[in-house]
Amino acid sequence: MERRKVTFKLYPNATEAERLTGWIRLHCELYNAALEERIDAYRKHGKSISYYDQQNVLPEIKADRPEFVELGSHALQQTLRKLDLAFQAFFRRVKSVQTPGFPRFKANKRFAGFCYPDPAGWKLLQNGGRGATLRIGSGKSAMSIRARGQHRFGDGAKPNDLTITRKNGEWYASVTLRVSEDACARARSGDATRGIDFGLNDWATFDNGETIANPRFVCREMPRMADLQRQQARKQRGSIRSRRLGSQAAKLHERIGNLRRDFLHKQTSRMVRECAVLATEELRTRHMSRSASGTKEKPGRMVKQKAGLNREILSAGLSMAHQMLAYKAAEAGTRLHVANTRQLKPSQRCAACWAIVAKTLAQRTHVCSHCGHTAQRDQNAASVVLIDAHTPGTGVAARPKPLSRQRAKSKSVTRETPATESQDS
Structure with missing residues (x-):
C-alpha cells in the first residue's frame, strides 16, 4: 500500500470556526504546558521527562479540565508527540554540532493546527464531484463541516490520518490516504x-x-x-x-x-x-x-x-x-x-x-x-x-573513451502502467 496526501479546503460556519479556534487554543496550551514541565524538571531536579511520562498524565488532565475531553485522546497524544519530535531534533543537531534551536513556546495565533494520527474520531464523506463533508467527533457534539476537494484514487483509498490547519484565516484538512499500487498508477501516452x-x-x-x-x-x-x-x-x-x-x-x-x-x-x-x-x-x-x-x-x-x-x-x-x-x-x-x-x-x-x-x-x-x-x-x-x-x-x-552521439533505446526495468485516464496532478 502506498500513501498519498490530499488537501481539502474547509468552509465552517461561524459557530464551527469558533469551536475549531477553541480547540487549537487548547492544543497550544497543552503543548506549552508540556514544554514548561520538561524545562522545569531538568532545571530544578536534573530529570528528563519522556513522551510516555506526559502521555500517562492525560487522563488526570481531562478529569480536571473537562474541555479537553472532546478533543480526543489520540489528538492530544499527537500534540505531545509533536513536542517530543522537536526535542529529538534539538538533540540531534547538538550532537552533529549544528545550530541547536531549542524548542520554543508557541503563541496561539502561530499554532498551526492539530492532528488525528489514525481514523478514529473523524470521517471524510465524498459527496460526488469536488464536494465533501468532514465529520469530527461523535454523538451530539460532532461537527459536519463542508469541504471542497477531490482525489483520483477512487473509493478503495483508506484514510490514515487527518491534520486540521488554520492559515491566513482559512481552514484546511490534509488527509493521508492508504492507496493500492494499481490505484496510484498513471497513464503513459508516449515512449x-x-x-x-x-x-x-x-x-x-x-x-x-x-x-x-x-x-x-x-x-x-x-x-x-x-x-x-x-x-x-x-x-x-x-x-x-x-x-x-x-x-x-x-x-x-x-x-x-x-x-x-x-x-x-x-x-x-x-x-x-x-x-x-x-x-x-x-x-x-x-x-x-x-x-x-x-x-x-x-x-x-x-x-x-x-x-x-x-x-x-x-x-x-x-x-x-x-x-x-x-x-x-x-x-x-x-x-x-x-x-x-x-x-x-x-x-x-x-x-x-x-x-x-x-x-x-x-x-x-x-x-x-x-x-x-x-x-x-x-x-x-x-x-x-x-x-x-x-x-x-x-x-x-x-567512460574513459568518448561516446557516440547515437542513442540506443533504453530498456526500462520498471513496470508498465495499464492505460487509465491521465490526471494533471
Missing part, C-alpha cells in the same frame, strides 16, 4: 526519451531544443509585495491597519505558492506521461541558494546580487520539481535517471566528444574547442545527462 536541464532563463530545456518558459511568479508580484510592505511600514505596529496589510501580504505569498505548485504539477505530469525515460542532473538548491553575506571578518561580495539570484532559484521550485518527478515517474512506469553533477559536470562537458570545455555562467552557447560542436548551453547539458542515462555508471570514470 519518448528526454534529457532535461533545469534553469532560470528557461525553467526547463530538453535535449531536442524544446524549452519551458520560467513563469517567475515572485518577480511578477514583487511590485505589489513591495507596495504592501511600504504601506505596512508606515502604520503603527500592532494596529488594525498594520495587521490588515500583513494579512494581505500573507495571502499574496500564498497565491504565489499555489501558482507555483499548480505549474509544477502540470509540467511534471506532462513529462512522465509523454516519456519512457527522463534524465536530469542532481540539484542541491540548499547549497545553490546559500547567502553570500559572509562573516564580519570576511564579508562577502555582491551580496545584493546573490540575494536576487537566490530568490529566483527558490521561486523556480527546482527541488519540488525533482520530488514530483520521482514519485510520478514511479507511478507511470517511467525510468528517471538523476546524474551525479559533481562527477559528470553537464554544463562543462561536450555532448559530442565528451571533453571538458570550461565556461563561465555568462556564456550561454557551448562551443567545443576539441571537436567544434556548437549548441545552446542548456541543450548541450540536457544531451549530456541523456547520454549518461544510457551508459552504465555515473561520472567520468565509467
Whole structure:
C-alpha cells in the first residue's frame, strides 16, 4: 500500500470556526504546558521527562479540565508527540554540532493546527464531484463541516490520518490516504526519451531544443509585495491597519505558492506521461541558494546580487520539481535517471566528444574547442545527462573513451502502467 496526501479546503460556519479556534487554543496550551514541565524538571531536579511520562498524565488532565475531553485522546497524544519530535531534533543537531534551536513556546495565533494520527474520531464523506463533508467527533457534539476537494484514487483509498490547519484565516484538512499500487498508477501516452536541464532563463530545456518558459511568479508580484510592505511600514505596529496589510501580504505569498505548485504539477505530469525515460542532473538548491553575506571578518561580495539570484532559484521550485518527478515517474512506469553533477559536470562537458570545455555562467552557447560542436548551453547539458542515462555508471570514470552521439533505446526495468485516464496532478 502506498500513501498519498490530499488537501481539502474547509468552509465552517461561524459557530464551527469558533469551536475549531477553541480547540487549537487548547492544543497550544497543552503543548506549552508540556514544554514548561520538561524545562522545569531538568532545571530544578536534573530529570528528563519522556513522551510516555506526559502521555500517562492525560487522563488526570481531562478529569480536571473537562474541555479537553472532546478533543480526543489520540489528538492530544499527537500534540505531545509533536513536542517530543522537536526535542529529538534539538538533540540531534547538538550532537552533529549544528545550530541547536531549542524548542520554543508557541503563541496561539502561530499554532498551526492539530492532528488525528489514525481514523478514529473523524470521517471524510465524498459527496460526488469536488464536494465533501468532514465529520469530527461523535454523538451530539460532532461537527459536519463542508469541504471542497477531490482525489483520483477512487473509493478503495483508506484514510490514515487527518491534520486540521488554520492559515491566513482559512481552514484546511490534509488527509493521508492508504492507496493500492494499481490505484496510484498513471497513464503513459508516449515512449519518448528526454534529457532535461533545469534553469532560470528557461525553467526547463530538453535535449531536442524544446524549452519551458520560467513563469517567475515572485518577480511578477514583487511590485505589489513591495507596495504592501511600504504601506505596512508606515502604520503603527500592532494596529488594525498594520495587521490588515500583513494579512494581505500573507495571502499574496500564498497565491504565489499555489501558482507555483499548480505549474509544477502540470509540467511534471506532462513529462512522465509523454516519456519512457527522463534524465536530469542532481540539484542541491540548499547549497545553490546559500547567502553570500559572509562573516564580519570576511564579508562577502555582491551580496545584493546573490540575494536576487537566490530568490529566483527558490521561486523556480527546482527541488519540488525533482520530488514530483520521482514519485510520478514511479507511478507511470517511467525510468528517471538523476546524474551525479559533481562527477559528470553537464554544463562543462561536450555532448559530442565528451571533453571538458570550461565556461563561465555568462556564456550561454557551448562551443567545443576539441571537436567544434556548437549548441545552446542548456541543450548541450540536457544531451549530456541523456547520454549518461544510457551508459552504465555515473561520472567520468565509467567512460574513459568518448561516446557516440547515437542513442540506443533504453530498456526500462520498471513496470508498465495499464492505460487509465491521465490526471494533471
